[in-house]
Amino acid sequence: MTYVIHGATGAQGGPVAAALIAAGKSVSALTRKVDVVLPGARVVAADCSSVAELTEAYRGADGVFVHLPVVPEEDRLTYARNIADAVRAARPARVVFSTSGFPVDAPGDGASAVSTLAGLLADSGVSHAVIAPELFLENLLLPPVVGPVREQGVLGYPLPVGFGVSWASHLDIADAAVALFERTDVGGVVAVGQYPAVTGPELAEAFGDRLGRDVVYRAITPEEFRAFIAPMLGEGPAADVAEGYRASAALPDRSIAPERSAQKLLGVTPRSTSQWLADIGLE
Incomplete structure (x- = not known):
């Protein structure tokens, strides 16, 4: 095959x-x-x-x-x-x-x-299926994000403090994709991500536990984030990303719908933030 x-x-x-x-x-x-x-x-x-x-x-x-x-x-x-x-x-x-x-x-x-x-x-x-994650945990490994976590104990990200996100990792996408190649009976959109959704302070706590230090969450503006990532992505893509975070801030959250989740449809449970940090060996 x-x-x-x-x-x-x-x-x-x-x-x-x-x-x-x-x-x-x-x-x-x-x-x-x-x-x-x-x-x-x-x-x-x-x-x-x-x-x-x-x-x-x-x-x-x-x-x-x-x-x-x-x-x-x-x-x-x-x-x-x-x-x-x-x-x-x-x-x-x-x-x-x-x-x-x-x-x-x-x-x-x-x-x-x-x-x-x-x-x-x-x-x-x-025959096809669409994997629909919300945000990738790997975004938190961008140097402008993870650097201040290590150096200052501050996790800055362009989402409000209490905003819940069903985060997923690239490893979770792989798990869902492999399952969907086998499960041809499952079609349409399959939501992949943590449920219940996770807030910024909860992310910071998981990083703190992994690194053995206090980490606090700070909500930054989409414009600050655009400036951080433009040297890596280019001005156009960075502006598109920033616009996406501005649009997200107008929503109540970015939580997956449990009835269309990988958990329900495939029996595949995405990693917790702590498990993901352990799997990638963050130090």
Whole structure:
């Protein structure tokens, strides 16, 4: 059985590829760089700008794991349509698409790239499921975030103090993706994240327990966060991220719906913050 993994050498696709390789599955790692080496996997050069390359990569696959890169939205829309065209042409047995925390709205004119791809997959006639996390715990490992935790005992993040989030890790996405490749009876949107939702001070407490020191939570503004991450992501993507946090602040929380959760649909329980910190070996 062959599984095609977008971003198999990256933060989100890497754990999916690793879990499948560990299970003895045949993995094709999609990459734009021909000199990449991934032990246990076959590296396939394919670019999301080429429907032909994607079609060739998907043909005969038992499963395809997809997520869209953090690039300008115009490019993401192009990639979404190309991926959907390739899925329709190649007809892989199963597609699992992670929204990477972007909301899935109603498809149609003006829809986001994530919503566009989700809608096109639904119309493709190919067995698929959509993994919908809220926010990634790995965001807390960005140097501007984890640095002050270690040095000052302050966890700063652009969410209000009492704002609850169903955080998920990339490891949790991998667990859900592997389960969804096997559980073809489960389709539609599967929410992945901690439930009940976790607040900033609760995150800070988990970091403090792990590091053996007091850690407090500080709500920073989206603009402060944009300035922190722009050197890493670029001004455009950083501005998009900041806008997402401004929109989040207007919501009551970012909690998953338990009836569509991985816990209920797949029997897969995401890691607690403390367990995730232990699993990654934060020191």
